Amino acid sequence: MHEKTDVLISGASIAGPALAYWLRRAGHRVTIVERASVLRPGGQTVDLRGAGRTVVERMGLLDAVRAVQVHERGLVYVDRDGRHLAEVPAEAFGGEGIVAEIEVLRGDLAEVLHTATRDDVEYLFGDRIVSLTQDADGVDVELASGTRRRFGLVVGADGLHSGVRGLAFGPEDEFVHPLGLAMAFFTVPDHGGLDGWFGMHHVPGGVVALRPDRVPGQAKAMVATHTAEPLHRLPRERQLAVLRAALADAGWLGPQVLDDMAASRDFYVESIGQVRMTSWARGRVALLGDAAFCPSPLTGLGTSLALVGGYVLAGELAAAGGDHVRAFEGYEQRMRAYVDQAQELPPGGTDGFAPRTRARIALSRASMRWMTRWPVRPLVARIFARADAIDLPDYPLGAGAAVRA
Template identity: 40%
Template sequence: MKTILISGAGIAGPTLAFWLRAAGFGPTLIERAPRIRTSGYVIDFWGLGYDIAERMGLIEEINRVGYRVKETRIVDDAGRRRAGFGTRVFTELTGGRYVTLPRGELSRLLFEKIRGSVECLFGNEIAGLREEADGVWARLRHGGERRFDLVIGADGLHSAVRQLAFGPSAQFEKHLGYVVAAFEADAYRPRDDDVYLIYGQPGRMIGRFTLHDDRTLFLFVFLASDVAPPVTLAEQKALLRKIYADARWEAPQILAALERTDTIYLDRVSQIRMSGWTRGRVALIGDAAFCVSLLAGQGSALAMISAYVLAGELAAADGRYEEAFGRYETSLRDYMDAKQRAAENFAGAFAPKTRTGLFIRNQVVRAFAIPGLAKLAIGREIADRLELPRYRWLAGQ
């Protein structure tokens, strides 16, 4: 049985562990955080990611914890509606197989599918890799060295495995000029159920979305071409207060709610561009290999697709990793490249740099209310032009 070490317990890692186990391999999951991360932002989930989740028996739970957003609404300083569109078009284009849910909830549900059946090392990380002819020795931050047949980096935009096996992140990261931040607050008012509200000024935006259990999610996107995101909670709060100090709408009360939170997600909006996702006995999946950017909204689904295909190709090749790695890259390269190009073009729509850009963005959003136009404009992006392979799994999935 091939032993495979997977770094990262977000979306890609647990998905890969599930399918590797189904194929008869022995996966071990290692995660730097002490537990599954539950904070973050909401994602729109559809297409091939939805199909894979269905094959994993997760759709009922995903729909239970998810949301059916009715409207995206752009508001002005006074909270008046300036533009917007109903999201029925997404439901129509996906045949009802479309849901919005917190990324942390998807991560939790994926992990529950492997809990107790896969070795999981939380509060630990890979500190070094040494490849030999018959395997890879991984030096763990806590626990000495262990040998595995393969090592897979599923550890996101700032992948430690990528840095150890391929080189510094600066070689592969393309910053798109924005920073994104998100946090949750309890008992915030007002509430607008099933509506995603957006308030924008040149180069910065605030989004508000109502969650279950009287919680509210806030999303910030702002221009920051050369900002290194702060690490400490106090520094993160100070940065957001500075950027949005003179913003209107609900900005003052949102910043007041910010002071009460003890968890903020904050990072650069970047892509990872690599000419190859594998090297020797090491491979990368998900954001570690081809991050399309957080603002693209498809990162979780693409992570699940890459995990499914890599596990399937390893199964089809009976563990012959060189053959499997080659097929993995060949199968997904053009698809992921196209997703990255589309995401790069889309990033500026969240926080246009000028008032003219805001006006044009709002006019485009208004046009989506015209019957058939939204379907024509976004139908190509919604539709997945990749046929999901059917692999043979020992466990019969």
């Protein structure tokens, strides 16, 4: 066993590059293979909170992230005429609430992590792993391009529908627990009326949300509906049809958002689910981020889990002197409770997020109003505090190669 094991990571979004950063600092040679041909743009703002923010700070990338952060005034529920029905300002929970102190577009955060690693990490875009064969000393990997290489360790950081998980652990339906909700994210022209707020409008069974973009003249849209169909696997026409039908009665900016949806260049739809596994490692192959423990966007903690997991996985490898068996055990022990808490859905679960009846929508609005008031506020603050519920050791992760922001 040696400390400088070559590591192959699958997935270049958040978890993969975050892990690569720390592995490089510890002196590993790292390769990332990403299925998309370029760094994938898209996504709304993700919350950088609690331990996730601490990890970014330890990376020395907090200033780079702050330079691209999106300033949001808070979350507001709007009626069909755009009137504010319930507001939760960003400062209501000291920057740790529904809208966190640091909100950053997912694509921007991926870009910051890529910029910080691209000179020291080998990136293979437009490729993916098609076979993995492990023995006592390493893993033989074959890529779709036909390339064959051998690595000491392989990490799947390739999201909810992880290819590595499928190859090394088993079929998706053993681990992915669908929540019966589809969410689509895409960029739209700014039709005005947001005024810095993260606006949310409900119709029975569906949600339209708009958030400010960093780019003037644009906004980030999210639409969601309950559906048992695995929308992410269906043709685009079907995806659009299901979402349009669910939101046909939407008011506010809903009709414009639905009109813009088909033309959007970064339309991304996901069948929301959680990944639950009893173990995140098998031999020399491990999983990280959504591939291992996706909590779902409903929790607002997926990005923090990915960042923290990358730090802990690299840290445990360094602390174990490269002994991957010990390291993977340490990774699981340190992360398990944090992940379990993060996977607890907010009150009401998917029905709370997208109420199915007008009465439930009214209830949801009332609870949003109560959220910032006593006696509800401290209870809600306790839920948000989960983001920090892990002790992050100071691992022996050296200064490594020069890393840029």
